[in-house]
Amino acid sequence: MLPVLAYVFCGLLTGIMGGYLGLGGGIIMVPYLTLLMGLDIKMAVPISMAAIVVNSLASSSEYLKKDMVDLRLVIILGTAMVLGTAIGSSSLAFVPSNYVRLIFCAVLIYTAILFLRGKGPKSGEAAGAGNGRQLALVFTLTLLGGILAGLVGVGGGVIVIPLMFFVLGLPLSTARGTSSFIVGFAGATSVAVYLVNGLVDLSVVSPVMLGTILGGRLGGSIGTLAKPTAVRIVFFILLMYVAVKLGYGALKEIL
Amino acid sequence: MNQPAGRTPLLSAFDRNCWYAVFAWFGIVTLMQLSGQAQGGLLGFWGVIFVLVVTIIRLILLAEEFRHRGLSKLRQASYGLILLLMVIVTIQLWVHHRL
Numbered sequence: 049m050l051p052v053l054a055y056v057f058c059g060l061l062t063g064i065m066g067g068y069l070g071l072g073g074g075i076i077m078v079p080y081l082t083l084l085m086g087l088d089i090k091m092a093v094p095i096s097m098a099a100i101v102v103n104s105l106a107s108s109s110e111y112l113k114k115d116m117v118d119l120r121l122v123i124i125l126g127t128a129m130v131l132g133t134a135i136g137s138s139s140l141a142f143v144p145s146n147y148v149r150l151i152f153c154a155v156l157i158y159t160a161i162l163f164l165r166g167k168g169p170k171s172g173e174a175a176g177a178g179n180g181r182q183l184a185l186v187f188t189l190t191l192l193g194g195i196l197a198g199l200v201g202v203g204g205g206v207i208v209i210p211l212m213f214f215v216l217g218l219p220l221s222t223a224r225g226t227s228s229f230i231v232g233f234a235g236a237t238s239v240a241v242y243l244v245n246g247l248v249d250l251s252v253v254s255p256v257m258l259g260t261i262l263g264g265r266l267g268g269s270i271g272t273l274a275k276p277t278a279v280r281i282v283f284f285i286l287l288m289y290v291a292v293k294l295g296y297g298a299l300k301e302i303l
Numbered sequence: 304m305n306q307p308a309g310r311t312p313l314l315s316a317f318d319r320n321c322w323y324a325v326f327a328w329f330g331i332v333t334l335m336q337l338s339g340q341a342q343g344g345l346l347g348f349w350g351v352i353f354v355l356v357v358t359i360i361r362l363i364l365l366a367e368e369f370r371h372r373g374l375s376k377l378r379q380a381s382y383g384l385i386l387l388l389m390v391i392v393t394i395q396l397w398v399h400h401r402l
Contacts, residue, residue: 052336101354102325105361109318112311119311119365123380127387134391138398233384236358240392243351245399250344253351254336258329265322 054085055255059099063263067107068271069282070224071205072100072231073260075290081252091249094242097235098253099260104232106264107271111225114272118222121212122229124183125190129204129234132194137238139199146298148199153295155196159210160287163280186211194234205231206290209283220276228268314364321357328353359385 058080066073074096081092111117193207205227212223242248271279328350335343366381 052333056333098351098354101358105318105325105354105357106322109315109322112315112318119368120374120377123365123377123384127380127384130384130387130391134395138395232358233362233388236355237388237391239351240355241395241399243348243355244396248348248351250347251336254329254332254343254347257325257350257354258333261322261326261329
């Protein structure tokens with residue numbers, strides 16, 4: 049009985065954090081399942097991916113209700129992210145992933161510092177930004193980011209939110225709302241493959257999904273009311289955490 | 304390009320109803336697991352399938368939302384994304400079965 053409730057709590061926690069920030073929540077769920085619940089990483093990743101899809105459904109509807117989603121970007125960047133993630137995960141065997149991790153780690157630290165310093169677009173810039181050239185740039189960067197995400201095994205939210213915020217000049221709230229849709233579409237592809245290949249542990253997935261669907265709704269509601277400064281600080285901590293985790297793992301294997 | 308969703312009643316209503324359905328489904332399965340019933344696993348499998356079907360329907364609704372707004376290129380892109388998802392899944396399954 050206790051493990052089932054612990055899985056529900058895991059989903060709840062991931063849902064709240066993921067929904068609040070517009071991320072999938074895999075960077076919270078995978079360490080929880082492996083370190084606290086003792087699951088193998090190969091079992092944890094498919095469950096995390098399934099939870100990402102549910103979290104997207106739960107939190108994006110809250111953002112949609114508050115008009116915080118750019119539907120055009122959902123399709124354009126969603127296509128780039130899905131394509132990139134597929135290329136990245138397929139080319140895992142041919143690329144020296146440790147060096148890719150280190151590059152990705154540097155990008156994350158740079159983005160985290162930008163977030164903390166609050167060098168985002170001013171509100172006046174946001175309304176006029178996002179022309180065709182910028183969009184083409186963001187599409188290309190999302191594609192590359194998707195490849196990196198597929199290679200290092202993280203969700204797309206940590207890549208696509210900074211791109212929409214810094215390059216396209218979208219308000220942080222809209223960037224999070226739009227991202228909450230995109231990560232769901234990108235995650236669905238992986239879940240379908242995992243499921244058909246029997247890699248989803250069905251005794252774990254249901255309580256996790258229950259927690260995530262509740263947490264995602266709650267996180268989405270809090271996220272629509274959150275102050276940008278608070279979100280930036282949480283983002284900084286999360287990006288630094290992912291960067292250190294990836295960088296440490298890569299350096300340990302290289303040295 | 305930086306425009307919010309605007310009114311998307313169909314998609315919002317669909318999301319809302321699906322949230323209740325997914326919550327109820329996994330709630331029942333979790334209760335079954337807590338009471339030690341073996342059918343929980345099978346129902347969990349169909350729950351995940353349901354969530355994937357919902358994702359595809361959301362994309363279709365998004366495409367139709369674009370059609371209402373006269374954004375035919377984005378409508379095509381939405382259906383293109385569905386096709387892309389299907390192709391990726393098919394290729395990965397084919398590769399997996401070959402290996």
